[in-house]
Amino acid sequence: WSGLIPFNRFTLKSMLPAIDACRKHKLRNAIFTLWGDDGGETSHFAQLATLLYLAEYAKGNEDLDSIRAKCRRILGVDYDDMVAMGDIDQGFKMGKGEYVVNPSKHMLYSDYFNDFLDCSVDPEKTAHCADCAKRLHAAAKKSRRYGYLFDCLAKLCDVHAIKYDLGLRTRRAYEAGDKDSLRSLAENEYKEVEKRLRLFYTAFKKQWFTENKPCGFDIQDLRLGGIIQRTISCRERIL
Numbered sequence: 001w002s003g004l005i006p007f008n009r010f011t012l013k014s015m016l017p018a019i020d021a022c023r024k025h026k027l028r029n030a031i032f033t034l035w036g037d038d039g040g041e042t043s044h045f046a047q048l049a050t051l052l053y054l055a056e057y058a059k060g061n062e063d064l065d066s067i068r069a070k071c072r073r074i075l076g077v078d079y080d081d082m083v084a085m086g087d088i089d090q091g092f093k094m095g096k097g098e099y100v101v102n103p104s105k106h107m108l109y110s111d112y113f114n115d116f117l118d119c120s121v122d123p124e125k126t127a128h129c130a131d132c133a134k135r136l137h138a139a140a141k142k143s144r145r146y147g148y149l150f151d152c153l154a155k156l157c158d159v160h161a162i163k164y165d166l167g168l169r170t171r172r173a174y175e176a177g178d179k180d181s182l183r184s185l186a187e188n189e190y191k192e193v194e195k196r197l198r199l200f201y202t203a204f205k206k207q208w209f210t211e212n213k214p215c216g217f218d219i220q221d222l223r224l225g226g227i228i229q230r231t232i233s234c235r236e237r238i239l
Contacts, residue, residue, distance in 0.1 A: 003038075003105030004156060005086045006046040012053060019058050030058070039219045041105070043149050043207055048075055049082035077146050081139040085149070088132040088157050092125070103164065104156060109227055112167040112190075112234045123165045133157035152207045155200040163193045170238070182238050190235035197228045 001007055015032070022030050032051060034044050049071050056067050071079040088104045103120065110117040136154035140147045166189055173181040201224045208217055 001042040001046075001086075001102075003102035004041045004108070005089055005102070005104050005153060006042055006050075007086050007089070008047060008050045008083045009086065009090065011047060011050045015050075015054055016057060019054060022058075039223070040212070040216055041204075041220070043152075043211060045146060045211065046082070046085055046149055046153075049077070049079050053079075075145070077143045078139065081135075081142070081150070082146070084132075084135060084139075085153055087135075088129055088153075088160065091128070092120075092122070104160060107160065107164050108156070109223065110167060111230065112170055113237075115167070115171055118168045118171065121165045121168045123168065126161060126164055129157050129160040129164055133161055148203070148206055148210055152200070152203040155196065155203045159193065159196045159200050162189050162196065166190070166193060170234075186235045186238040190231060190238070194228060194231045194235070197224065197231060200224075201228070 019030070032054065034047060036044075052071055052074065053067050056062075056070065061067065068079040071077065071082070075082075089102050092101050092103050103125075106117055107121070133154050136150050136157060140150035140154055143150060166185070169189075170182070170185055173185065204220065204224065205217070208220065
């Protein structure tokens, strides 16, 4: 991961060749590490399915149906649902980085007015964010043990279904002098984003205190509280 979601598909893309190399050179043991850099925003449990896959692959089991069944039996969760946790960031490109880009993080904290990250926005991706939210909400209802993980990421996707390109839409309306559109954005999208950000904060807080000690949550309060307040401030300024 490099933000708030796990890059499960990239884990397999990068680590299967690593296991092949270990096997080729007759290494008997390998250790996989999961790091909590930059606030530890991603749940360590979000990569359980891919870690299970890698463990099975290392033992010579490449039968995906067998791995799916073992995932359901051991973890009590659907393998494909868990791998899809990071799909909101699939298909985005920034420079040469096709796989390790995280618009789900940088567009969460991007400012609505300063235009800094709008160059990376593809407005057609908003529907993709909404679709990811729908699938994750459905997965949350199926998983009793890890439903809180799916719920948290689903609510992050809910935010991006509006916020992802909201700064770009705001600037375009402003530069065109379209005050009707600006008022509509302020009275609808900005108000809804604030609501969705608060719902995401509550879900993220539940995730954090399910898994972690309180230490470090001050960073989350400052980051998420800051973007909530900035949403309110920008809405007031537009009006």
